[in-house]
Amino acid sequence: MVEAHKVEIEDAVEAVKKIEKINHIYLVACGGSLAFLQPLEYIFSKEIETPVSLMPAREFSTRDPKALGSNSVVISCSHSGSTPETVEATQKGTDAGATTIAFAFAEDSNLEKAAQHTIHYSWGKGTDASDLNTGVAYTFGFEFLNAVSPNEKFVRGVETVERLEKSVDKVRKQFAPTTAEWTKELKREPLIYAIASGVNSGQAYSFAACWLQEMQWINAGYIHSGEYFHGPFEITDYDVPFIVAKSVGPNRIMDERAAKFAKRFSEKVYEIDEAEFDMSDIDEDLQDYFSQILAGAVYRQIAEGFAYQRGHSLDVRRYMWKLEY
C-alpha cells in the first residue's frame, strides 16, 4: 500500500514541475517548524542553483519579498495547521500566484485551506522515522530535487528515508546512557548555549528555543559555530555550559574549532559528535544531510532527560495555548 503522504508528495512535485523556471523557493514557518525546514534550505542551496530563503512566517508576510510571484514556490509547515502567521504567509504565497506546499500533522486545517498542496506526516511514539515530519520532508525534498535536477543521488536520498528508523534507533540506544548523565550534571543550570552550524543549525536553534526555553524554562541561546569566535566566545568561563553539535559535513572544521576552544575554558562542554553515529546504512555522500535527523534524536533525549531530572514535564506551558496573545 502506498502511504498517503507519498501521493501528496507526488502531487506537489508534479505541480512544481509545471513551473517553467522556479525563480525562488521560500521556506516559511514558526519556531520548531521553521527549524524543521532549515535543513531543506541547506540541502537545496548545495544541490541546485535555484535560490532558497528561510524566513519566520510573519517576517515573510510583512517583508513582502520582491521576487515572490507566479514562478515561486512557498513551502510552509505547521503541526496543527493552525499557526496564524504560517497560514497567513501561505495564503500570501497563494495570492501571489506561487505554488504553495504545506506540511502538517492535522487534517482539514486552515493551513490546508491556504495551501494548494498539503503533505501530511504522522506523529506520536512508535511512528516510523520515515513517516514523521522530517522523514516526510526529506522524501519530499529529494523528490523535489530529482524533479528539477534529476540525479541518482536524490533517488538514493528517498530510499535512505525508508530505512532511516534503524539508524535513528541505534543512535537513540547509543546515547541514552550519555544523555542521562549529561542532564543529571546540567539540571540546575540557569542557562545553556547550543552551538552548531550547517545542516544542524535548525536542530540547535529548536533545542534552545523549543526544548529549553519553551518546554523547560531554561534560558538558552543558539550560537553558530563560526560566529562563536566573533563575539559570543568572550562569555566562555569555567562554569558556562555549551552543547556543541559536531557535524560530519564540510562545516565540521567550524564545529570542532568551537568545541576545542570552549573546552579550554569551560568545564561544561558536551559534544554531540556525529562522527560517533552509526551511519553504516546511509551512503557516505548523504550522511551530512541525514546526520541532523539523528542529532535531533539526541537533542530530544536531552530534553526528556531534563524533564525527568527536573520534574518539569515537556507538556507544561504557562502561556502557550493558555492565553490570548
Next chain:
Amino acid sequence: MVEAHKVEIEDAVEAVKKIEKINHIYLVACGGSLAFLQPLEYIFSKEIETPVSLMPAREFSTRDPKALGSNSVVISCSHSGSTPETVEATQKGTDAGATTIAFAFAEDSNLEKAAQHTIHYSWGKGTDASDLNTGVAYTFGFEFLNAVSPNEKFVRGVETVERLEKSVDKVRKQFAPTTAEWTKELKREPLIYAIASGVNSGQAYSFAACWLQEMQWINAGYIHSGEYFHGPFEITDYDVPFIVAKSVGPNRIMDERAAKFAKRFSEKVYEIDEAEFDMSDIDEDLQDYFSQILAGAVYRQIAEGFAYQRGHSLDVRRYMWKLEY
C-alpha cells in the same frame, strides 16, 4: 572634493553593471560585520528580484553554494581586513569568477588582496555618519540598486546618507538620559534578551553577540520578534529583561506584539521605539531602511552606559586578539 569611498563605490558598481544578469548576491562576514550587512539583505530582498543570501563567512565557504559562479556578486566586510574566514570566503568568490566587493576600514589588507573591489569606510569618534561603515554601505547599496533597477527612490537614498549625521545626532541626544537610566537599572543583570525583526535584526544580533556577550561578558541572546511566541516567550517572567526594538516598517506589528506580551509578565521591558525618532530629514518611504542606523546609535549608548556603570571598558577582552584560536 569627492571622497575616496565614492570613487571606490563607483568602480564596484561599474563592475556589477557588466554582469549580464546577476544570479545571486552573497553577503558574507563574521560577527559585527555580518550584522552590519544584514540590512542590505533586507533592503535588496524588498527592492529587487535578484536573490540575496546572508551567511557567516565560513558557512559560505564550507557550504559551497551551488549558485556561486561568474554571475554572482559576493559582498563581504571586515573592519581590519584580516578576519581569516572573511578573507577566505571573499577569495572563494573571486576564484569562482564572481564579482567580489569588500568593505574595510584598514588599508592594504588581506581582504583587499582577495577582493576585486574594496570600499574603505572611515572610523572613530567625530566621523560623519555618511563616512562610517553603515553610511558607506548604504551609499553603495542604493547606488547598486539604482544601477540594476533605476529608481529615483534609490537616488534619494544616496542623498539621505549625506545628511544622516543630523538625524543620528538628534537620536543620540534624545536617548542619552533614557539609556543612562536603563543601564543603571540593568547593570547587575546576568542575562538580557534583545528582541527585533526586519531591518533591525542585525543591530539586535550584534547588540547581543558583540556589545553584551563580547564587550560586557553579559549573557545574551537575540530573539526574532515573530519567533518569540513560538518558544522563547515561555521564559518570560517578572525578572527577565528584554530590550525590544520597535520598527517603523511593516514588521512593526510583530515587534509591538512581542513588546506588549513581554510587558504583561516582565517588569523589565525596555523599548527602543523608532516611532519616537525624529526622522523629519528622511523621506517617509526610506524611514524603515534608515531607522536601524539610528537604533544602532541607541544600542551603542546602552553598551557605553553598561561599560560606565559596570566599570568594564568596551575595550577589555579575555580571548579575542589575545590568544591563538
